[in-house]
Amino acid sequence: MEKSGSIDSLGSKRSSSRQPSVDSLSSTSTSRSDRSAQAKPPFAMSSESVAASAELSPEFRVKPKPAAKQVLRDSDKEEPQLLPNETVQDRAQDVTYFCPFIGALRGTVTVTNYRLFFRCMDREPSFVLDLPLGVVSRVEKIGSASNRGDVSYGLVCKDMRNLRFAHKQMEDTLRKSIFEVLVKFAFPVSNGLQIYAYEYGQVFPENGWKVYDALSEYKRQGIPNESWRITKVNDHYEVCDTYPSTLAVPVNIPDEELKRVAAYRAKGRMPVLSWIHPESQATVARCSQPMVGVNGKRSKEDEKYLQAIMDANAQSHKLFIFDARPSVNAAANKMKGGGYESEDAYQNAELVFLDIHNIHVMRESLRKLKDVVYPNIEDSHWLSNLESTHWLEHIKLILAGALRIADKVESGKTSVVVHCSDGWDRTGQLTSLAMLMLDSYYRTVRGFEVLLEKEWLSFGHRFQLRVGHGDKNHTDADRSPVFVQFIDCVWQLTRQFPAAFEFNEYFLVTILDHLYSCLFGTFLCNSEQQRLKEEIPKRTVSLWSYINSQLEEFTNPFYVNYSNHVLFPVVGLRHLELWVGYYIRWNPRMRPQEPVHQRHKELLAKRAELQKRVDELQREVTNRSASSSSERAGSPTRSITPVQTFV
């Protein structure tokens, strides 16, 4: 483990008894429910989330009793189970939480440097709200409307909910309200504090920082080969500070020329390889917009470079350039020095606009969606309200774009270049979705982690800016749910191909929860360079450490490894659905009716049991018939074979 938090140091902490040590996590003697109860606290977002995601967190169904008992035992202490280096900052009694579904609840609030913890003891069972502070987008003091001296606070959250609290006006006017304390720790960056991820020292049996290694990923794809090479030109992030240090480029373009190509592309993000087709050698390359400007500036090097990308694929004499933007926006970018490739300058290249809107449109769309789903849903106008948010339409455009890319590469055997303006939002969505459709490796848990590390983290999707970790400036125009949208698209794929993905819905929800929680270092910072500078891998824990240490929670029991099988989803709006399990999970009325996962597990267990019995019987029959006549063994043996080919 690279992080200092060791078992010994944990032992000295007052909350150490609650922490899973390496031993207890890996030991088989620990019962399953205990394990998950221990591993759970940092991850259960709140009691409401428990209710909503019951379908996803199997231990609440399989063994609900221990879980319930756990809560009751905890409730005696009125304290959350603290994580390593998590310290209580303030506690207040008699705070009212206005739950939009249950009503006003009176209880105790505890604020630590990681979370807000509310517990209401009046109810049976007691009500618990456990909220990582990273989720809070804004805290507003709502004027004390009542004359009884209540002060009310509204917490706007990044994960599709708003919370409202109230407590009595402090008699001691000098004393700070607990919510003022909360503001300090909810926005550590703005208050000169450290994000909790740097303090969290949990040790997991697996080190998630080792999941992705650029060179071995390129090697898996067969790079370097006769047409592509690995370049170290960006080793010190001098050519492009938002790109990774390891890049794959066409063989016949020397590093010096690469620099000139980079100069012609916005932010120096030159076209580099994302994925190569193992058979046809058609490639997916990504970059930012060319700096064409109003004068239609051209770059011989860039033209030659794209020609080299095309030539690297012998199967096709054409290159498709996918510009993710609507053509109007692309043209408007010329005023700012950007623009798009003219087909005059790029012979044999065809430019396609994919009509995907920018981050501001997406942010607005998700805001509207939140209005429609939280807290109340208007039944009679649900569908038209949903339509008016245009969220699904945006999802459709992104999926349709990725589908076109995948189709060109797979069916057309043509190489493609994808870009938008800067090449770190829409471009990442498109390339990673296309790669997910094209390459079954990315549909495994580890492969998906690699995909995120590669296409999103190393290629500089600006997570810090888009999410605004620990930053109180909630109106920042750079914030946008680009990554959420991508995960939504992945979910749509899993809906259409339920057996093609090794991970389940809970995996996707967990990733999104920790996009905001600031518990892990994975989504901190904006680029590989920054992450290196901040020593993120040394100072924080990777989300993949947590996930890979309890894979059984996140695996899809129906996964079939369709290697080399390309997924072509249906992208019409008629075939897309709202991801209810994420966007409306706080509404207890949306609780799924049936523990479907449990039935799946039962079926799998039943099948294993029966298969075993069939095998036994068969052996018996074979033995018996071998001793008498051979014809009897024939039929059962033949009839058994198709069974084994499944799943």
Place this chain on the structure above:
Amino acid sequence: MLTGSKTTFKVRQMLPDIKERMLSQSGVHARSRDVFGLRCLPGECVLQRAVMVRKKLTAREGRGWVSGTLFCTHFRVAFVPQDSPKPDDNADPVLLGDHDVALASIEKVVVVGPNRTKLVTPNSSLKFTPEELVLYCKDLQVICFLFDRLTPDAQVIEITYTIAKTYQPLKPGSVLSFQNAALGSVEMKQFLSNRRRNTHMNWFESALDWEQELERCGATGWRVSSVNDRFEMSTSLSRSIAVPQKVLDTELKKSFAHFNEGRIPRWCWRHPRGSDLLRMASFQNNIYHEKDDIRNLEMILFGCQASLCVVVELGEELPSPADVQLAHSRLRALCLGDISTSVSVPDDKWLSTLESTHWLDYTRACLRKASEVACLLRGGHLTVALQEADDRDMGCVVSSLVQVMCDPHCRTQHGFQSLVQKEWVVAGHRFYSRINYHRDNDKEEAPVFLLFLDCVWQLLSQYPSRFQLTDDFLLALHDSIHLPLFSSFLANCQRERCKRSQNLGQSYTPVNGWRDMDSSSDPSDPPLPSVWDWSLQYSKHRRDRFTQPVPPTPPLQPLLNGNLNTNPDTHRLTDTIPGSVFLLSRGIFSCPANLLPWRGGGGGSSGVYKKSHRRAASSENVPGLERLLKAWALAEFPQGLTSTSGPQGPLDPYEPLLPLLMGPCMGLWKECYLRGALHAQAFSHPISANHPHPVERLAREVQQLKDELALVSTGTDTSPPAKMAEPRRADTNLNQNTNNGTFLFPAARPQSASAPRAAPRAAAPPTSTNHHTSRGPPPASAPPSRHGHKDNGGNKHTFLFGHPSVAEARPDQHHYPAPNNAKLPKSNGSSIAS
């Protein structure tokens, strides 16, 4: 209405002509029943065929294309894939193959040529050679055939004309000629009349059937009355009705006049907690109530519950048949995406257009009403009477939905079929008018039954593991509605159905030798089969998909038999003043003065009150009732955290399946309505990765393994090969007794009868496996036949709904033939496509 001998005659006249044409085309093969791989029905002739045609497969079939030969007979458009197995000539005829569509289901024929599309009518002429033939069907299927360059142009044009000429839309009489085409041949008639009815379901046609149902539900205090045996009391009611035991037939007779169409309150179902579900038409108001009448009416209405009756008014909150019709036609228009008129809803308006059909609103309204009723019944010991003006539409929907929600038996295939018999077919839902087969009565047309199927699908999609039937079954039923072939749907009430079958001299045996003499229909009309005769309609592998191979987890506790009361809420209701009647409307209980017309009003009737020992209902019980409804609201609305621990306790099998009704919870039945979304697939790659759904596949595998077990165990212990030497055999038997007898046999037995277990009853709770194992026949023995007599003792109920035999329980090895010639993008097709 069913007469039409003239048309029949016409068709008969046509036949020789058709045969000639066929002879001229297919030459030597004409005599054979197997023409070019098509398995014809007896008497069915191939009018035209086209070779080298490709059929577009739906998402359910695995997408992509399959090539083969296209046929048009005078009954159907058939398609035989290239390398489909040779049909077995000795097998029983199946009306529709897996790729076939009946001509009567076709609504529109559209051809697509080079850059144009054309709607083809019987009179239209083609000026181009079609490249694509699209059949729009009434059941929302859209079937698309692609003519390859290899298809001879002449064949393409000929078959298009033939289909257009033969399918005959909206032509009166076409239904009859269609029936004749399908079932009219001598062989077919004979085949049909020798056909045995499904004995695993209750047909509710005789008094005996009703008695069985009363017994199944543990409904004591009720009896079956044959007072309407000649349909003299009510023409639309069934022959047998269940009424309170204490009401004599002579008393009963006087009450018919007080209700619209004579549809008096009848018993439908008893909740195990002792509540009864009744349904009735509205009261006839302009009638004088004699004192005796009133006593009888009250007795009938209150049934066996002395205290409390809730009248649930169905008219106000539920859609009218006209609403249903409008919504459905909008939904059709939206989902079919008609290419001939190129009026297709743009994708970005899809959601709001779907909303504006109101179809989902109506589904929700029905489910909400049924949930309310289910919650009331759960309260125990009250009577809930569903009241609708004519009691023939929404009464059917709500009463059957309540039973699907509350009674696990109704969620099995046979139980559901019995339910539809009871609440729809026999209860007098006007299928004939509502479906409007003849297209001669548009005013009455309303697919109320399809609305009900959609509601059931919503329940199924929210509680997938609580149903034994599958959505394939619902889909098959949905499609069969559009085939005008089934006696179940080709009449408006039991009386019409009886008339027809009487005249045909069918196997229908009246209970007391009564016969309707005024025969009016042509005795040569083909006998119509019941819709439940699935083996006539679908191939075995489609039928195998009707039920879940692994049945829902069996109820953990035996049925409470209707009298055991474990409900804590009840004591609140028992202090109710006897004879209270409340009206439930818009979720509010009230007791309006004129609720029961004989009670309301002036002094005259108040005297009657005292006589009948009833007092005016006070509203003090309303809170008790409201609490019952609130229980639903809370169930919809879990309290805090630990309500997620729901599954832990023993699951009460009769706890109603209350659906979530919020906007995002109401789904669209895409497998049904969007089957025709041809534009769906952007690229032509088949996607087989998602078919069938892995859960389904897994469940099937479990079943397969169970069957293998049964096979292996029977192979070892019950059917030793004859060749075997005597000592060897003894050895086997010995083995069976010591080892197999204890291990193999019990292991194999419950699996072979894995499907819906017997309807529970008190005396013999069916949940105990041992009980069954000891009594059940050995796996390889003949299927247990139904013991039709009442005095057959305890076995009767076990067999009524039990699974017939090992052989029938076993599904096919695979569910869809892998389209071998369809392109797979890359290799390893076998594991994906199967």
